[in-house]
Amino acid sequence: MKQLQIVKSPPDALTLLLMEACGQGREVTRYDLYQDQDYARLVELIFSHEQVVSWW
Numbered sequence: 001m002k003q004l005q006i007v008k009s010p011p012d013a014l015t016l017l018l019m020e021a022c023g024q025g026r027e028v029t030r031y032d033l034y035q036d037q038d039y040a041r042l043v044e045l046i047f048s049h050e051q052v053v054s055w056w
Contacts, residue, residue, distance in 0.1 A: 001051060005055060006042070006054045009056060015056070
């Protein structure tokens, strides 16, 4: 299963731990929204993944 993790702000150590646990056994793509605001690419990524998780 392909999972997209959208990160809205720089993650702290706990968030990184949770992100890793959430993505175990999956093909994970991480999109750092706080660094890259290419919304056309983000929409493409959302539709090409089976699961989307948004992190604060």
